[in-house]
Amino acid sequence: MTIRPDTISVDRCFAQAADLNATLPLYCAAPADLAPLLTRLPTAAAAFVQAAGFTARSQELLLLPGGDGMSGAVLGLGDLPATPASFGALPYALPAGTHWRFAGNPAQQEVAALGWGLGAYRYRRLKAADRAPATLELPPGCGDALATVRATWRVRDLINTPANLLGPAELAQAVLELGAEHGAACRVIEGEELRQGFPCLNAVGQGSPRAPRVAMLEWGTPGAPLVALCGKGVCFDTGGLDLKPSAAMLRMKKDMGGAAVAIGLAEMLMQRRLPIRLLLLVGAVENSVSGDSFRPMDVLRTRAGLTVEVGNTDAEGRLVLADLLAFAGEQQPDLLLDFATLTGAARVALGPDLPALFSSDDRLAEIVLQAGTTMGEPLWRLPLHPAYNSWLESNVADLNNVSSKPMAGAIVAALFLQRFVTPGLRWAHTDIYAWNDTTRPARPEGGEAQAMRSFAQAVQDFLGVIPGAAR
Numbered sequence: 001m002t003i004r005p006d007t008i009s010v011d012r013c014f015a016q017a018a019d020l021n022a023t024l025p026l027y028c029a030a031p032a033d034l035a036p037l038l039t040r041l042p043t044a045a046a047a048f049v050q051a052a053g054f055t056a057r058s059q060e061l062l063l064l065p066g067g068d069g070m071s072g073a074v075l076g077l078g079d080l081p082a083t084p085a086s087f088g089a090l091p092y093a094l095p096a097g098t099h100w101r102f103a104g105n106p107a108q109q110e111v112a113a114l115g116w117g118l119g120a121y122r123y124r125r126l127k128a129a130d131r132a133p134a135t136l137e138l139p140p141g142c143g144d145a146l147a148t149v150r151a152t153w154r155v156r157d158l159i160n161t162p163a164n165l166l167g168p169a170e171l172a173q174a175v176l177e178l179g180a181e182h183g184a185a186c187r188v189i190e191g192e193e194l195r196q197g198f199p200c201l202n203a204v205g206q207g208s209p210r211a212p213r214v215a216m217l218e219w220g221t222p223g224a225p226l227v228a229l230c231g232k233g234v235c236f237d238t239g240g241l242d243l244k245p246s247a248a249m250l251r252m253k254k255d256m257g258g259a260a261v262a263i264g265l266a267e268m269l270m271q272r273r274l275p276i277r278l279l280l281l282v283g284a285v286e287n288s289v290s291g292d293s294f295r296p297m298d299v300l301r302t303r304a305g306l307t308v309e310v311g312n313t314d315a316e317g318r319l320v321l322a323d324l325l326a327f328a329g330e331q332q333p334d335l336l337l338d339f340a341t342l343t344g345a346a347r348v349a350l351g352p353d354l355p356a357l358f359s360s361d362d363r364l365a366e367i368v369l370q371a372g373t374t375m376g377e378p379l380w381r382l383p384l385h386p387a388y389n390s391w392l393e394s395n396v397a398d399l400n401n402v403s404s405k406p407m408a409g410a411i412v413a414a415l416f417l418q419r420f421v422t423p424g425l426r427w428a429h430t431d432i433y434a435w436n437d438t439t440r441p442a443r444p445e446g447g448e449a450q451a452m453r454s455f456a457q458a459v460q461d462f463l464g465v466i467p468g469a470a471r
Helices: 007-012 031-040 043-051 106-120 143-160 168-182 191-197 199-205 252-271 317-330 344-350 362-375 386-392 409-418 452-463
Strands: 024-029 061-064 072-076 099-102 135-137 185-189 213-220 226-237 277-287 299-301 307-309 335-340 356-359 427-431
Touching: 007 143, 024 031, 031 043, 043 061, 099 106, 106 135, 106 143, 143 168, 143 252, 143 452, 168 185, 168 213, 168 226, 168 252, 168 277, 185 191, 191 199, 199 277, 199 299, 199 317, 213 252, 226 252, 226 317, 252 277, 252 335, 252 452, 277 317, 317 335, 317 409, 335 452, 344 356, 344 409, 356 362, 356 409, 362 427, 362 452, 386 409, 409 427
Parallel strands: 024 072, 024 099, 099 135, 226 277, 226 335, 335 427
Antiparallel strands: 061 072, 185 213, 213 277, 299 307, 356 427
């Protein structure tokens, strides 16, 4: 099965005016704007809004009657600033088969288009759609919103695809397909080259009949700042010989969520034609159980030359990233970012909606946190507390892959990764959940491109580069 963005479905939720026979106006109002809106509406529609008791609270939706059945709709925005979530429920809240044009504040049309596209997503590769979303006429000047929707759908599709259909080979193929779309140079490292160059990553995947590999993408303007992205791509995580309980495996198809977000972020950066050089590294493995699986108390060699004692085979993501970070550091990037569904401890501390951010650079961390606030995708910074480094000590190797203490799991995992980051590099590690447990506006249940939009903005802000400037 080839995994690629379902562009036909993306396009189905948007349309140009020429493609539509008729569109209905979608009015939007906060409570303070309701009175001015009533003066703009036809007299009968304004009277209906008042008679219906519409107060413009957040997510309140009122269909307006008309001579042909329906003449439009009014959406309440509430008292807070409009976000993509303000509009994310509309594709399925509005009647199926209807076509709409945005008739609200022009300053909100891009966020409305983004919310519409994010909310219209459903994973339908393996199941017929029960209904099509309502269609929005794409407002002018919303090309960036459409590109963001495409990248998000790609990430969600990758995470949502069952592990029997998306293994290491298919995940690597997704990188090759993305590269072909943008004229990037790509290659896949496997076999003996992988065993020699990425020995720790290879050890994680050696127990699976689906061989591990590293997919690499390079793109950009010669001489420009180099941005390196590393993604944990564990296509399914059984826990290895330290086997997970069955209930803990139920969502482990999403353990490649970090790789998916890195792929989507790469797409956004290339789509914006930023004047940068881009290096994308995806470690694609399956942590499986067989006679060839790596074992507890094995000592693994890493690309960086450090030896690692395996305290737990279920702490495999950090072993995958260790080799990727070491390789990326050899290229001397101006910015190094890694993404991983790394620890349950991060979720215990912060819940599913707040990714844990770790960084060796205060300015970088501040820019990422500000971008998260601006994009409505908040992150929370946790410390790289150096006193906990001793918890990773081993009697037989340079370090252990797990802590000797049952505390601060996310911090200790980040400290492990830091040992493989070239000193002085501007680096950030993000421990994400990459999943929506329930459907919310603009966030359907399933895989999620968590923090992707925030990092796209943060890269621009940190490097001070302008979209569209790439040669």
